[in-house]
Amino acid sequence: MAGTPIAIIMGSQSDWATMRHAAETLEALGIAYDARIVSAHRTPDRLYAFAKKAKADGFQVIIAGAGGAAHLPGMTAAMTPLPVFGVPVESKALSGQDSLLSIVQMPAGIPVGTLAIGRAGAVNAALLAAAVLALHDPALAERLDAWRARQSDSVAERPSDES
Numbered sequence: 001m002a003g004t005p006i007a008i009i010m011g012s013q014s015d016w017a018t019m020r021h022a023a024e025t026l027e028a029l030g031i032a033y034d035a036r037i038v039s040a041h042r043t044p045d046r047l048y049a050f051a052k053k054a055k056a057d058g059f060q061v062i063i064a065g066a067g068g069a070a071h072l073p074g075m076t077a078a079m080t081p082l083p084v085f086g087v088p089v090e091s092k093a094l095s096g097q098d099s100l101l102s103i104v105q106m107p108a109g110i111p112v113g114t115l116a117i118g119r120a121g122a123v124n125a126a127l128l129a130a131a132v133l134a135l136h137d138p139a140l141a142e143r144l145d146a147w148r149a150r151q152s153d154s155v156a157e158r159p160s161d162e163s
């Protein structure tokens with residue numbers, strides 16, 4: 001997809017509840033993305049087609065979320081030179097520990113930048129992807145600074161009894 005710098009891929013529709021936080025963060029920063037379901041296990045041909053063409057299609061960073069036996073980020077990284085950030089989706093059986101370990105323990109030579117389990121990881125994957133793009137995009141760098149400033153402003157100095 002020409003002109004769309006970020007691809008968000010996920011192993012299943014069920015991952016969207018987590019991965020939409022990456023999408024919303026990119027939207028808040030004014031960064032275009034393409035979100036799609038791609039599974040190393042269930043749709044290997046789709047993964048191959050996507051990963052092999054991702055760079056030629058104009059993507060610059062890939063955010064890949066998966067749960068359980070989360071091979072999607074690593075398999076994607078194996079087939080593209082683009083930076084891949086992996087988000088471990090919280091699994092029911094093992095609370096995302098399985099997802100985290102599946103994604104983080106890549107063999108030397110094929111890196112996946114692995115984030116935290118769940119929503120925090122999805123948000124931070126988007127922020128890292130934005131930081132990569134901002135290296136060559138001063139306007140985006142300013143929006144990222146403003147996003148962080150708003151976050152700082154939103155943190156009260158003292159705890160409240162409310163909420």
Ligand SMILES: Nc1c(C(=O)O)ncn1[C@@H]1O[C@H](COP(=O)(O)O)[C@@H](O)[C@H]1O
Pocket residue numbers: 010011012013014015038039040041042065066067068069070071072073089
């Ligand atoms: N980990 C992977 C991969 C993959 O790594 O290719 N494909 C699907 N899945 C994961 O299976 C979990 C359960 O999927 P369902 O909810 O569809 O049963 C999801 O978290 C998905 O990421």
